Amino acid sequence: MRVQFHNELWTLMLLASIAVVNVVFNQHLCPPCKCFDSNGSFIANCSHKSLDRVPSSLPNYTKELLFSGNNVTKLSNDSFVTIPLLTRLDLSNNNVSLIETAAFANMSNLRYLSLQGNNLAYNNLSSSMFQNLQNLTVLYLNNNIDTDDATVEYPSDAIQRLSSLTTLYVDGLKDKIFASGFSKLNNLINLTIESSNKKCDMYNITLHTFKYLPYLEHVKIIQCNLHFIAQGSFRHQHHLKTLDLSHNNALTFKGVTHATHGIASSLEGLFIDEIVHPYAICVIITKEFCKNLNRTSLTELHANMNRVTVFQAGALRFLPKSLKKVYLKGNRFEYDAYVRDISSLVGLEVVDLGGYANKKLPFQSLADFNQTSTCTDCTVLGNISGGDMFKSLSQLQTLDLSANYINNYSSILFSNMSSLRELIISRNRIYALRFDISHMKNLRLLQCSGNELPGLTEDFTxxxxxxSDHHKMTVDLSQNPIQCTCINLPFLSWMVTAKAKGRISFGNLSEYDCYYDEVHSVILDDLEKIVADLNVSCQSFPYHFIFFVGMSLVVLVTLLCSLLYRFRWKLKYLYYAARHGYHTTHPSNHTFVFDAFVSFAEEDRDFVVNELLVKLEDESDMRLNFHxxxxxxxxxxxxxxxxxxKTSKRxxxxxxxxxxxxxxxxxELQMAHMESVSTGRDVLLIVMMEHIPTNKIPVEILYHIQSDSYLEYPLEGEKLMFWRNLIGCLRD
Structure with missing residues (x-):
């Protein structure tokens, strides 16, 4: 009896295991494919099996067939006769070049068909090929055309019978229109013209290109080598809601301005990322561009990576009041008169002005871009100390100013932004947070990583x-040179307290470096211990002892002060050089990383960026250290x-x-002078930008000027000789 009981128990366990596996994994045997049930739909996954035909082993109740990445070259009339219930068929990325007329004859349930990535010629598609697909809503025919055959047309005859079609993907053909047959597709609202491997080559859009597609609501024409769009090309699309012309970098804003001329008032989204040459300079968004959008229902505008410098004065006032989200990442905005017009965009909720994510500024070679420019002052947004450019944006919820090399800003820059939930100012050159946040009652995220912040002031904390008394917050100060000093102890102690309360999160503390001095630092992953150790080391001595020591040292300090002041730069140089492990070497034994380290004031940035770097780096193949x-x-x-x-020759x-x-x-000047004195090498080379009285010039500079280690920049007349002399001096 006991043996029989055990056998029955093992049998029950085995059956239960099979049942669990069947329920959990829902796997079915249909080699070489993998089949399973998903929400009542039987799916056969045969992708990437090196198959040249559809297996006959598939159950006749299969609803979805995934057959991409195989080796099918021909779809015969009997290819799908055993699986008539298909609703989804993916035949992408095979080698199909021929489809027999009745291949889809028994597939009246099909709703999704992908033939993209094959070798189909649109002219070879039979007019009756899709006639039985009355329920088809999505059709992919793109990534097929790879020919310069001028006779190829959009497949009007083959597609016109797809009465339920809502979404169509096709390749872009040069100088071709969507013929009258497309007018029968009164449910077609989504059209995407896109190809991989640069197959799409529309080049231009005329007034007749989309004339017979009046029902379109969403149009994407992506990476199709567009150069020209005729004015009013989308005037027939009275219900158009979104238009995407991204990644056509020969189109320019002029082409988009033509495209939006007379565009439907129903337009809600405009996507125009990367529509200018990657080396374009001084790109200006004009009034005309904004006027065309004035009477639309635009809520979202994407114009990332277009190297935009400024808006034409008054242009922003023509953008519609409905605009809520603006994405202008990776441009090159400079502070100019247009900022006064930002106040007219009172409906904004999200503004993303994030700059370049890479370390190096995108200084281009003018030789790489053959285009006349009317802009003479093109810089990255850096100094925005002029005022309150966002003061009227009381509805704004997200503002991203990351990676714009901001080093100076007005204390009232974010005034009146009471709705702000996310403020992102990462990867700039900000040394202190001195703006008021007390009115930002909804602020949840303050992203300040990658700046030059040593800590936060007591007022700010x-x-x-x-x-944080009202809601949890995230304050990210990672990748800043936080100071682990007694002076900064109140800030570090505040971090401990705020972290303990659980109302403020500082992110991953292992990404925080805390500096004890110029060289030694510690990771803040054990914040509490670091603060406790600092509390011990920073304990004050008794007052009377401090007074006694102070009085005893007065005379000595007085005697030493004059000596220290006189040799202050020498001492600083020796200190920093020793701290950072740099040793004095003879010039002939030294290998330099840079030809020159450029030391300049922020006010001279335009000359350095637009002239000096172009002449020396781009045209003379020198490598400069630009701070x-x-x-x-x-x-x-x-x-x-x-x-x-130390690492620069001059x-x-x-x-x-x-x-x-x-x-x-x-x-910087004094460190270079000390390097010259200590090593004996000729370090300093001075470019005099203007006349300066000698009583205003430090003695060290006068010494170099008197020894002819300088050049005068010619404000007028011929500059060729100046650049020739400068390049010669740097190469000596």
Missing amino acids: TSLDKL QRDFTPGRPIAHNIIEAV TLVILSREFLKSHWCVH
Whole structure:
């Protein structure tokens, strides 16, 4: 009895296991394919099996057949006779070049058909091929045309009987129109013209290209080598809701302006990413472009990676009040008069002005872009100290200004932005957060990673505490040179307290570096211990002892002050060089990374970017160290400076009155001077940008000027000799 009981138990367990496997995995045997049930639909997955025909082993109740990536060259009349219930058929990326007339004759249930990525010629598609597919709603025919045959036309006769078709994907044909047969497709609302491997080559769109497609609501023409669009080309599409012309970089904003001329008022989304040459300079969005959108229902605009510099003054005022989301990432905006017009866009909820994600600024060679430019002041958005450009955007919820090389801004830049939920200012050159956030009652995310922040002020942390009393917040300060010093102890202690309360998240603390000095740092993953250790080391001495020591040292300090001041730059140089492990070497034994380190004031950036870098890097094949491009983010600036001087053959000083007002510019100059004195190599080369009285010039610079280590920049007349001399000096 016991043996019989055990056998029955094992049998039950085996049957239960089979049942569990069947329920969990729903697998069925249909080799060489994998078959399974999904929500009542039987699916056969035969993709990438090197098959040249559909297997006869598939059950006749199969609803979906995935057959992509095989070796089928011909679809015969009997290819699908055993699976008449198909609703979805994917034959993409085979080698189909021939489809017999009755191949789809028994597939009246089919709703989705993909023939993309084959070798089909549109002219060979029979007019009766799809006549029984009365329920077909989605058809992919793109990635088939790979020929220059001028006789190829869009397959009007073959498609016109698909009365239920809503979505069509086709290849773009040069100088061809969608013929009158397409007018019978009164359910066709989605048209995508797109091909991989640059097969799409429409080149232009005329007034007749889409004349017989009046019901379209969503049009995508992506990466089709578009050069020209006739004005009013989409005037027949009275219900158009979205238009995507992205990745046609010869189209330009002029082409899009033609496309939107007379466009339907129903337009809600315009997508025009990368519609200019990747080396275009000084791209301006005009009033005409914005006027064409004025009477639309536009809510979303994408114009990323178009190297836009400015909007024409007054242009923004023509954009519709319905506009809520604007994505302008990867452009090159400069602060100009157009910012005053931003106040007219009162409906904005999301603004993404994120700049370049890569470390190096995208300085182009003018020789790479043969186009006349009327703009003479093209820079990356950096100094926006002029005021309150966003003050009227009280409905804005997301603002992304990341990677714009911002180093200066107005304290009232974000005033009145009470609806803001996300503020992203990562990967800039911001040294302090000095704007008011107390009015941002809805702020959930403050993204400040990758800047130059040593910490936050007490006023700022107090505001964060008040906001976090109402909701949780994320404050990301990673990849900043946080200071692990006694002076910064209140900020670090605040981080511990805020973290313990659980109202403010600082993200992954293992991505935070905390610097004890110029070189030594620690990861903040054990924040509490680091703060506890700092509390111990920063304990004050008794007052009377401090007073006694202070009085005893007064005389000594007085005597030493004059000596320290006199040799301050020498001492700083020796300190930084020793700290960072740089040793004095003879010039002949030194290998330099850069031909020159360019030291200049922010006010002289235009000259450096638009003239100096072009002449020396692009045209003379030199390698320059440009601090906003080549300094290592998150590293103390003094470290970056001494490294730049040491690894560059020369230090090229762009001398102006503004240069002499800048603390860090003078610091760079003095470090270069000390390098010259200590190593004996000829380091400094000065370009005099303007006349400066000698009493305003430091003694060290006068020494180099008197020893002829300088060039005068010609404000007028011939500059050829200047550039020739400068290049010669740097190559000596």
